[in-house]
Amino acid sequence: MKYKKLKIALCLSMVGLGTLDASASRLFQYAPISPARFGLKDTVQTDSTELIQVAFRKVKKQNLMGEVQAINLAQLMEKNYTTYSLENLDALISGYNGNIWGSAGYLLLIDGFPRDADNVMPTEIEQISVLKDANAIALYGSRAAKGVIYITTKRGKAGNQKINIRTNAGINTPISYPKYLGSAEYMTLYNEARRNDGLPNLYTQENIYKHGTGENPYRYPNVDYYSSDYIKKSYNRYDATAEVSGGNERTQYYTNFGFWSAGSLLNFGEAVDNNTSNRFNMRGNINVKLNNIISLNVDAAASFYTSKGVNADYWAAAATGRPHRFSPLVPISMIEESDENSLILVNNSNFLVDGKYLLGGSQLDQTNAFANIYAGGSNRHLNRQFQFNTGLDFNLNDVLEGLTFQTAMAIDYQNQYNQSYNNNYAIYQANWNNYNGNDLISSLTKYGDDRISGVQNIGGSAYRQTLGFTAQLNYARTFNEQHHVSAILLANAFQIGKSAEYHKQSNANLGLQFGYHFANKYFVDFSAAIPHSAKLPEAKRKAISPTLSMAWRLSEEEFMKDNSVFNNLKLKASAGIINTDLDIEDYYLYKGYYTYNNAAWYSWSDGQLVHTFDRFRGENMDMRYPQRREITFGIEAGMYNNLVTFNASYFYNQMHGMLVQPNTLYPMYFMSYWPTYSDMPFVNFNIDERQGVDFGLNINKSFKNSFLSLGVTGLYYDTKAAKRDELYENSYQNRTNRPLDAIWGLQNEGFYRDQADVDQSPVSTFGEVKPGDIKYKDQNGDGTIDTRDEVYLGKAGWAGAPFSLGFNFTAKWKNLTLFAVATARYGAYEMKNSSYFWMDGEDKYSIIARDRWTEENKETATYPRLTTGNSDNNFRISDFWMYKSNRFDLSKVQISYDFPTRVLGKGIVKELGIYTNGYNLMTLAKEKETMQLNVGGTPRTRFFNFGVKALF
Numbered sequence: 001m002k003y004k005k006l007k008i009a010l011c012l013s014m015v016g017l018g019t020l021d022a023s024a025s026r027l028f029q030y031a032p033i034s035p036a037r038f039g040l041k042d043t044v045q046t047d048s049t050e051l052i053q054v055a056f057r058k059v060k061k062q063n064l065m066g067e068v069q070a071i072n073l074a075q076l077m078e079k080n081y082t083t084y085s086l087e088n089l090d091a092l093i094s095g096y097n098g099n100i101w102g103s104a105g106y107l108l109l110i111d112g113f114p115r116d117a118d119n120v121m122p123t124e125i126e127q128i129s130v131l132k133d134a135n136a137i138a139l140y141g142s143r144a145a146k147g148v149i150y151i152t153t154k155r156g157k158a159g160n161q162k163i164n165i166r167t168n169a170g171i172n173t174p175i176s177y178p179k180y181l182g183s184a185e186y187m188t189l190y191n192e193a194r195r196n197d198g199l200p201n202l203y204t205q206e207n208i209y210k211h212g213t214g215e216n217p218y219r220y221p222n223v224d225y226y227s228s229d230y231i232k233k234s235y236n237r238y239d240a241t242a243e244v245s246g247g248n249e250r251t252q253y254y255t256n257f258g259f260w261s262a263g264s265l266l267n268f269g270e271a272v273d274n275n276t277s278n279r280f281n282m283r284g285n286i287n288v289k290l291n292n293i294i295s296l297n298v299d300a301a302a303s304f305y306t307s308k309g310v311n312a313d314y315w316a317a318a319a320t321g322r323p324h325r326f327s328p329l330v331p332i333s334m335i336e337e338s339d340e341n342s343l344i345l346v347n348n349s350n351f352l353v354d355g356k357y358l359l360g361g362s363q364l365d366q367t368n369a370f371a372n373i374y375a376g377g378s379n380r381h382l383n384r385q386f387q388f389n390t391g392l393d394f395n396l397n398d399v400l401e402g403l404t405f406q407t408a409m410a411i412d413y414q415n416q417y418n419q420s421y422n423n424n425y426a427i428y429q430a431n432w433n434n435y436n437g438n439d440l441i442s443s444l445t446k447y448g449d450d451r452i453s454g455v456q457n458i459g460g461s462a463y464r465q466t467l468g469f470t471a472q473l474n475y476a477r478t479f480n481e482q483h484h485v486s487a488i489l490l491a492n493a494f495q496i497g498k499s500a501e502y503h504k505q506s507n508a509n510l511g512l513q514f515g516y517h518f519a520n521k522y523f524v525d526f527s528a529a530i531p532h533s534a535k536l537p538e539a540k541r542k543a544i545s546p547t548l549s550m551a552w553r554l555s556e557e558e559f560m561k562d563n564s565v566f567n568n569l570k571l572k573a574s575a576g577i578i579n580t581d582l583d584i585e586d587y588y589l590y591k592g593y594y595t596y597n598n599a600a601w602y603s604w605s606d607g608q609l610v611h612t613f614d615r616f617r618g619e620n621m622d623m624r625y626p627q628r629r630e631i632t633f634g635i636e637a638g639m640y641n642n643l644v645t646f647n648a649s650y651f652y653n654q655m656h657g658m659l660v661q662p663n664t665l666y667p668m669y670f671m672s673y674w675p676t677y678s679d680m681p682f683v684n685f686n687i688d689e690r691q692g693v694d695f696g697l698n699i700n701k702s703f704k705n706s707f708l709s710l711g712v713t714g715l716y717y718d719t720k721a722a723k724r725d726e727l728y729e730n731s732y733q734n735r736t737n738r739p740l741d742a743i744w745g746l747q748n749e750g751f752y753r754d755q756a757d758v759d760q761s762p763v764s765t766f767g768e769v770k771p772g773d774i775k776y777k778d779q780n781g782d783g784t785i786d787t788r789d790e791v792y793l794g795k796a797g798w799a800g801a802p803f804s805l806g807f808n809f810t811a812k813w814k815n816l817t818l819f820a821v822a823t824a825r826y827g828a829y830e831m832k833n834s835s836y837f838w839m840d841g842e843d844k845y846s847i848i849a850r851d852r853w854t855e856e857n858k859e860t861a862t863y864p865r866l867t868t869g870n871s872d873n874n875f876r877i878s879d880f881w882m883y884k885s886n887r888f889d890l891s892k893v894q895i896s897y898d899f900p901t902r903v904l905g906k907g908i909v910k911e912l913g914i915y916t917n918g919y920n921l922m923t924l925a926k927e928k929e930t931m932q933l934n935v936g937g938t939p940r941t942r943f944f945n946f947g948v949k950a951l952f
Helices: 002-013 134-140 183-196 205-213 314-320 340-348 369-375 755-760 847-851 928-932
Strands: 051-054 057-060 068-071 107-110 125-131 148-153 159-174 235-247 251-262 276-289 294-310 329-331 357-359 377-395 403-422 427-435 438-447 456-479 483-498 505-518 522-532 545-553 566-579 593-602 609-617 627-639 644-660 671-673 676-678 683-702 706-723 742-745 748-751 774-776 791-795 803-813 816-826 829-831 882-884 887-898 911-924 941-951
Touching: 051 068, 051 125, 051 148, 107 134, 134 148, 134 483, 134 505, 134 522, 134 545, 134 566, 134 627, 183 205, 314 369, 340 438, 357 369, 357 427, 377 456, 522 566, 791 829, 911 928
Parallel strands: 107 148, 609 676
Antiparallel strands: 051 057, 068 125, 125 148, 159 235, 159 941, 235 251, 251 276, 276 294, 294 377, 329 357, 377 403, 403 456, 427 438, 456 483, 483 505, 505 522, 522 545, 545 566, 566 627, 593 609, 627 644, 644 683, 671 676, 683 706, 706 803, 742 791, 748 774, 803 816, 816 887, 829 882, 887 911, 911 941
16 A cells, blocks of 8 residues: 555656657657667667657658668667767767768757757667758758757656666776976977077076976976876766656656766865766656546656866966976975064965965966965856656547647756855965075065955856747548558747847747658658748748658569568658758848947048948848758668668758858948948858768677677768859969868978078068978969968868768677777868967977977978967968878777576566776877877866666
């Protein structure tokens, strides 16, 4: 009796604790995905009968139209524990490499509404679908034009109550630290830089020597920001999850409680106890069949994230703080006994470190990262997110067989803010003397005052609210067991409001879908939307986005029935136009406007002060949606009874009619820079092109007590600026017909060898040059080096490599499973343009400076001469700083063991498993060291984890 009461109470508590699958229609009679949740399924891909989430409905994988792929993450987690919902997705689904088909800005939906991928934990997820082509995304309207990733969270299932527990403990270890010169070497090279500039040395050899010996690091500091004095070798991460699910045919419930905590690498001062991140999350849902007609879903989720830190950006300071400037600490034991004034300062200080040290600094370093971490106070960042959705499903079979109606609503709210305690502190600069070979502090110079206010400061407040609504009328029916008809008529809308943004981000559209397939052989799907956008003139705010997809399953034809190779062979094609406002950067661009110029200036004629109204834009009431115009062709196959499965797609699309103020369409007098004036309107002009191929291959083989699986995914794509508004003087600078992710810059010709070489070369407009500076090619032969000499250099890696591969491997023997994931990227370039490589003026020197140009090594130098001045000529985008970003990464390896049922017996533990895994294990690349650096930020880490899972 007590158990029944507890179960009823738990069911009632689920109301308001989850996320509704509001957008999935019941076209094929809604049925939760059945992934054999607690049994290890030996493939990454879904099976052919599993239901796949597509736009506003679920369909069997074998009946998918358009370019859609999915993974069952709940199933995959049994052999692949992850900490982020989209982790390694590029190795599991073809066509995705951080973007979808090379287009940045996909729409991410969680249970049908726009939400954050990092606000749903992997343990909460059932399935992830990637919708790639125009036909697959059309029903979502304007904001889905760059593709859709749809995350479906878990729901309760009828049956006995199940309690699933998972806990993990792991450590993060830094992969690589930036390497900087020590004090003695820095000072030596800084002297060299001054000599290059015609200046005398700043540091004496004696001073340099004493900084190098380390005899007195307080007087002659040699600060290594990455030493064990300040940085730990690793930090821990822990998490735990509890899932409870169950129900009967009338009511099903699911809830998930999770917690994770992660530490920090910093290991001194306030950072020891105030540098952790914690997250607690809850998610739950309940499905109730109220009667034979109406079903109700109520879901809610909440997450509470807190990050405690210090009032310092230590990693930024590590990239800029020169090693010789000051000692972070001043030892009070080295103060002369007769220095009463200094001892008084010691006794009055509020911030004695370990009772032994005062905070160090200098007149130029009165605030610094070390002092801030020891005494600057602490802060907490708090982020709270709440999500609620509810929906009703109506079975209208009594009206018309196969007819259903569904409606859903979502309300999400997020707020974040910072709490901080900000202390004022004094720093002390020591004045040293040497007595008989012993260094002592003869006096202290104090800068600043110690003040602990105890007042909590609140700042950085921000909020976001999301409202969503969907209503759809669905029809699905089969006639004579061969004619399958489906249709959807829907209205879909969401609106996102953010702090400090006047206009809310809105997406509203009507949608229509009609599908038909005959005898499981011939398929056709028409999907269209009518979006609405406030970014366009009133007469142009609506448009029709039609798409069509067709497929032919050859393996069902009579002439294929007796073949022994293909058990499935399907050809697909689709085409469509998606109207989108995603690339319209702001509202009211169709309107011309004036602005009042309050800056007064004198009129030439009468000497009067004049204020002006400046015109900044012309009007265009014919502005329309940019359009994604696309065709695709695809094939999917299963061979030798699915021993080998294969899919491939070719896509070609244009983003047609991108907005620009076109100089080529209007006379020059439509625009002037003084006085500021423009009658140039925004018009639909530019065209972007993308085309490519994605593919996936899976090989699965079972043996008596073992199983092997290998999956390969790939994507190759090319981009082109098919049409551009441009007026370059030289045709080689035209962006038309060049890649969208092009790098434009100068071509180098090595270093200037001597002054004669400088005198005989074209004049650089980027500042004075000397021997050892980078020499550039004069592309137009005008005798000067300027921006008109910039040319196309290669494809940038920021948009994703043109060619990417993913690999996943499973090997299972009895109850032991090995799983591995790897990725590869080829064909892109990146730039060495961080402060680690571009050093001039008073910058910190990395070890790259050792390869600088000098008269002695001019034949082998790989870095320009050093200078204490400005080095604008050298530090420009050019092929001198480019490198190929080709790489192969072993992303993860996991070994799992599931204890046999006979070992567990008939106790309360039904299943028990343990596993260990490692992340970011290996990188193979020519420029591996450069790629692994994170200059000015937290170092990249490897993660090693041990976990336990149990089913009760």
